[in-house]
Amino acid sequence: MATDRSKHLNDVLTTHKISKEQALLDKHKSKRDDIVTALNEEYGTDIYSPFNSGSYAKNTAVNKKFDFDLMAPFKRNAFSTLKEMYESVYDFLNEKYQGTAYVRRQKVSIGIEFYADGDGHVIKIDVVPGRELNKDQYPEDRKLNLYVYSQFGKIAEGSDYIRTNVSAQVSNIRDNANRNDLRKIIRLLKVWKIHNNKVPKSFFIELIVIKAFDKKNVSGSLWDMLKIVLEYIRDNVKTVSLSDPGNTGNEVADSLSDWDKTVMSDDMANIVKRVDENSDNIKLYFPLNDKFPLNDQKNSYGGGGFSVPPVTRFG
Amino acid sequence: MILINRELDLTINIDDALMSSIETVGREHYPKEFGGILIGYYMEGQQQVIITGTLLPDDYRSSPSSFERGDKGLKERLKAVYEEEKPKIYVGEWHTHPNAAPIPSYTDLNALKEIVASDAVSIDHPIMLILGLDRKKCKPAFYVYMNKRTYSYENI
Ligand SMILES: [Zn+2]
Numbered sequence: 476m477a478t479d480r481s482k483h484l485n486d487v488l489t490t491h492k493i494s495k496e497q498a499l500l501d502k503h504k505s506k507r508d509d510i511v512t513a514l515n516e517e518y519g520t521d522i523y524s525p526f527n528s529g530s531y532a533k534n535t536a537v538n539k540k541f542d543f544d545l546m547a548p549f550k551r552n553a554f555s556t557l558k559e560m561y562e563s564v565y566d567f568l569n570e571k572y573q574g575t576a577y578v579r580r581q582k583v584s585i586g587i588e589f590y591a592d593g594d595g596h597v598i599k600i601d602v603v604p605g606r607e608l609n610k611d612q613y614p615e616d617r618k619l620n621l622y623v624y625s626q627f628g629k630i631a632e633g634s635d636y637i638r639t640n641v642s643a644q645v646s647n648i649r650d651n652a653n654r655n656d657l658r659k660i661i662r663l664l665k666v667w668k669i670h671n672n673k674v675p676k677s678f679f680i681e682l683i684v685i686k687a688f689d690k691k692n693v694s695g696s697l698w699d700m701l702k703i704v705l706e707y708i709r710d711n712v713k714t715v716s717l718s719d720p721g722n723t724g725n726e727v728a729d730s731l732s733d734w735d736k737t738v739m740s741d742d743m744a745n746i747v748k749r750v751d752e753n754s755d756n757i758k759l760y761f762p763l764n765d766k767f768p769l770n771d772q773k774n775s776y777g778g779g780g781f782s783v784p785p786v787t788r789f790g
Numbered sequence: 791m792i793l794i795n796r797e798l799d800l801t802i803n804i805d806d807a808l809m810s811s812i813e814t815v816g817r818e819h820y821p822k823e824f825g826g827i828l829i830g831y832y833m834e835g836q837q838q839v840i841i842t843g844t845l846l847p848d849d850y851r852s853s854p855s856s857f858e859r860g861d862k863g864l865k866e867r868l869k870a871v872y873e874e875e876k877p878k879i880y881v882g883e884w885h886t887h888p889n890a891a892p893i894p895s896y897t898d899l900n901a902l903k904e905i906v907a908s909d910a911v912s913i914d915h916p917i918m919l920i921l922g923l924d925r926k927k928c929k930p931a932f933y934v935y936m937n938k939r940t941y942s943y944e945n946i
Pocket residue numbers: 789790885886887893894895898920
C-alpha cells in the first residue's frame with residue numbers, strides 16, 4: 476500500500492517530540508546545572524558563564540538523543556595552551572564523576588555519560604571547553620578557540636579550531652519563528668542520522684540545511700520541502716562552503732572529510748531515488764520512534780487482533 | 791457509504807448493499823429487536839474501519855424493547871473469517887430499535903462497556919450500529935465507544 480509521505484514525516488516528527496521524554500529531559504537539565512555549578516566553583520574567575528549550545532538549545536532536538544552540549548568558555552590567560560585547558564577540564568570532570576559516570580575524551584568535547592538510574596535513564600552531556608581568542612574580548616566578539624583532541628573531519632588532531640559566536644548561531648535558529656519548517660527539516664535529518672548511524676555532526680546538518688533554505692525555494696508539502704533539501708545536499712555537499720558569518724576563515728565544511736561528504740551525497744541520492752520509486756521506502760530512512768506509538772497520541776480504533784465478544788444484551 | 795466523526799477524526803466505510811441486507815434482516819424480526827456482530831478490518835493508523843459483513847447469532851432472545859445476542863459457535867465463525875486471505879475481525883455490533891429513535895439506551899452503553907472489558911476482546915473502541923425501524927422507514931445511526939461514552943457519526 477502506498478504511504479502518504481508527508482503524513483508519515485509528520486508522524487515521524489510527532490513520535491520524536493522531546494516533550495514525550497519530559498522526565499529524561501528534566502534529568503538532563505538538572506545534571507547540566509550540576510556541571511555548571513561544579514565548573515564555576517573549580518575555575519572561579521577563569522571561566523565565563525557556561526551555556527547550552529546543543530540542539531536542545533536550538534529547538535531542533537529529537538527525543539532519541541538530546542544532544543546536550545555545554546560550552547565552557549575560559550579566559551585567555553587561564554591556560555597557556557589549548558591542550559592544557561582540555562586536559563584540565565577532562566581531569567576535573569573525570570575526578571568529580573568517577574564512580575557515577577563514564578568520562579571520555581571526544582573530538583572537541585568531553586563526554587559525560589552517567590550510569591543508568593533507577594528508571595533505566597542514561598544522561599549524556601558533552602562539555603566543550605573553549606578559550607577566548609583575544610584577551611577580554613569574549614564578552615564582545617564571542618570568539619572561542621577549541622582544542623581538537625582527535626581528528627575532526629579535515630582538521631588534524633592537536634590543532635586549534637575557532638568557533639565563533641556560537642550563541643549567535645544558536646539564537647539565529649531558535650528565534651526565527653517563521654523558520655518552523657527549517658527546524659522540521661533539521662529534525663528529520665537528525666532522525667535519519669540517528670536511526671541509520673550516520674556520521675555528519677548535528678552542527679554540520681544544521682548549517683547545510685540553513686544554506687539549502689537560503690539558496691533554494693523550499694516550499695510545498697513536507698515531503699516536497701525535504702526532497703528539495705536532500706537534492707541540495709546531494710548536489711552541493713562536496714563543494715559547499717559553510718563558513719561562519721562571524722569569521723569567514725572558519726570553514727565548518729572542513730568538519731567532514733571528503734570521503735564522508737561523498738557518502739553523504741550518495742545517501743541523499745539514494746533516499747530521493749528510492750522514495751520516488753516506492754513511497755513505502757520513506758519508512759526505511761525516516762522511521763517512527765516505536766517507543767511512542769502514534770495510537771497513544773491520536774484517536775484511533777485501537778487494538779485490531781482476533782476477538783470474540785461475550786454474550787451481550789442491548790436495549 | 792462513508793461516515794465520519796470529525797471530532798475524533800475517525801471514519802467508517804460500509805457497502806450500501808451490506809446496509810440494506812442488515813435492514814432486511816432487522817425487518818424480518820420487526821416489531822421485535824434483533825441484531826448481530828459487525829466484522830471488517832482497520833486501515834493502517836487505525837483511524838478508518840472497513841465493515842465488510844455481519845455474523846448473525848445462532849442463539850438469541852428478543853422482545854420489542856430488548857435483544858440479547860448469544861455466543862454459540864461465534865468463536866469458530868470468527869476464526870474462519872480471520873483465516874481468510876484478507877483477515878476480518880470483530881469490529882462491533884448492530885441491533886434494531888423498533889418504533890424508536892436510533893439512540894443508544896443506557897443498556898446499550900453498558901453493553902459496550904462490558905464488551906471492551908472482556909478478556910477475549912482485543913479492540914478498544916467497538917462500533918455500534920443502531921437501526922431505528924418503523925413500518926416504512928429505517929434510520930441507521932453509527933456510534934463508537936470511547937472515553938466511556940458513545941460518539942456519533944455523520945454521512946459524507
Ligand atoms: Zn439499543
